[in-house]
C-alpha cells in the first residue's frame with residue numbers, strides 16, 4: 001500500500017473519550033453533552049482512569065483536577081510517562097480559573113482546560129478541535145513509520161516493534177522468529193533495467209511479502225536498500241521457515257524479468273530465518289545477526305532459497 005492509498009484508507013472513526021471525575025453529576029453532564037458524537041467511557045478515580053486508558057486507548061481524556069488519592073495532575077503525569085498512553089489528548093476540567101494550575105497542567109502535557117460550570121457550546125467546540133488535531137498527529141506519526149517507496153513499515157518502526165515483541169516473548173516464554181530477506185542480484189537488476197524499474201520491483205516485492213505475512217501482529221519492514229525483515233511473534237523455526245519458503249516461492253512467481261540474474265530469468269529472493277525464546281539478558285540484535293548469517297549461507301548455497309537456525313543460549317551465551 002502506498003502513502004496516498006494509506007491516507008485515504010484511514011476512515012474517520014468515532015472518537016473515544018474517557019470522562020474522569022469523582023462527582024457522578026459532573027460525569028453525567030459531560031456524558032449527555034457528548035454521547036451522540038463520541039464513544040464515551042467513564043471513570044470515578046485516578047487509578048481507574050489509568051487502567052482504562054491502557055485497556056481502551058481513548059483519543060481523549062476529560063480529566064477532573066480535584067480528586068481524592070490520585071488527582072488529575074498525577075494521572076496526567078502518569079499517562080504522559082507511559083509510551084502506551086502518552087499520545088492521548090488530555091483536557092483538564094477545573095473548578096475555576098487559576099493561572100498557576102493551568103501553567104502546571106500545560107507543562108504536564110495537557111492540550112486544553114475547560115472550566116466549571118460547563119458551557120455546552122464551548123466545551124463541544126474545544127473537544128472537537130482537540131480531537132481533530134489528535135487525529136492529524138496520529139496520521140503524521142503513522143506515516144513517519146512507513147517506508148515512502150514501498151509502503152511497508154520502515155526501519156524505525158522495526159526498531160520500535162522488535163523490543164516489544166522481544167519482551168512479550170520473554171513474558172510468555174514463546175519463540176520469536178525473524179526473517180531477513182534480500183533480493184538476489186538486485187544491483188544487476190538496476191544496472192540492466194534502470195532505477196525506475198528497480199523501484200517498481202521493490203514495490204512489487206514488498207507488497208508480495210506483506211500479502212504473505214498476514215497475521216495482524218506480524219510486521220514486515222524495509223530493512224535497507226533491497227532488504228526486508230519480518231517479525232513473527234509466537235512462531236517457532238518450523239513455522240518461520242514455512243513462511244519464508246512461501247515468500248521465496250511467491251517472489252519468483254511474480255515473474256519479474258531479470259535477464260542478468262545468475263539464478264533464474266525472473267527476480268528471486270533469499271531468506272535467512274532465526275528463532276529464539278527471548279530472555280532479558282540477551283540483546284535483540286543477536287537474533288538479527290543470526291538471521292543475517294543464515295541469509296549469507298542461503299546466498300552462498302545458490303540463492304532463491306531459505307536457510308534457518310534456532311538460536312541456542314547456554315549460560316547467557318549464544319552457542
Ligand SMILES: [Mg+2]
Nearest residue numbers: 022064066067
Ligand atoms: Mg472533583
